[in-house]
Amino acid sequence: MKKLPLKERIIETALVLFEQHGYHGVTVSQIVDECGTSKGGFYHNFKSKDELLYHIHDCFISYVLDKAREAYDNFDTPVSRLCATIQSFTKVFDLYKPHITVFYQESTYLVGDYYQKIDEKRDEYRKLIVQMIKEGQTNGDFRTEVPADISTMSIIGMINWTYKWFxxxxxxxxxxxxxxxxxxxxxxxxxxxxxxxxxxxNYLLKSQPISF
Structure with a gap:
């Protein structure tokens, strides 16, 4: 099996350690010892443990934001744009579940510029979904009596909880x-x-139910 590049090995090791012991319960020394590198190797890839935590958060937030932008650019209707965004949002809990778990456990330790950068991406993602819903309301596809902002937060809240049970x-x-x-x-x-x-x-369940 091909060995992962050092940066990816550091991330994978940190994900396991942060999940087990918490962000402040893990030192850089423990991370480098566990993944078989040196502090020089660590600091060649990350300026600090804080930057490593930021990178873990940024991986999946950048993924869902990029996919939402692609959905908006590649589809022609509010319905198809929203559904493609929901599909990619849900998929992130398969692709990046360890990252998301650490995010919810340790996000309070993300401060300063690192927090601001993540918060800006989250806000842009939310606004993009609001825009899709409002455009659907304008063209008559979506109900206008359901506020776009509340609908958006309901969608994000419902799908976010997937990390707990998937x-x-x-x-x-x-x-x-x-x-x-x-x-x-x-x-x-x-x-x-x-x-x-x-x-x-294309986005609705067929008559045959899905067994759980």
Whole structure:
């Protein structure tokens, strides 16, 4: 098996140690000892332990933000843009579950410029989803009586909780879970006009139920 580059090995080691012992319970010395490098190797890749924590947070937040931007650019309707964004958001809990777990455990220790950079990306992501929903309300696909801001926070809150219960060994794939989320969200937001869009059927559960 190909050996991971040193930077990735440091990240993988830190993820395990932070999850087990907490951010302040782990030293740089423990990280380098565990992954078989030196402090010189560590500081060649990260200025500090704080920067390492920032990088762990930034990996998955940058992923979902980039995917949301791609969804907006590559799809033509608010429904398809929102559903593609929900799919990529859900997928992150399969791709980056250890990163997200550490984020929720240790995010209070992210301060200064590192916190601001992460917060700016989270805010941009939220605003992009709000924009998708408002555009759907403008063209008549989404219900106007449901506020876009509250709908957005409900979507983010519901999907964020996936990190607590999703398991790769569980009965449902991450793709199946994303489909369930899209079905729930669309049935909450769509107008009668929106339901008539043929593309909507690509994001709804079929008549055959998914077994859990």
């Amino acid at each position: 398991s790769k060994e569980g009965p449902l794939s991450i793709e199946s879970i994303a489909l369930i989320f899209n079905d729930l969200i669309l049935h909450s937001l769509l107008t009668e006009k929106g339901m008539k869009d043929e593309a909507v059927n």
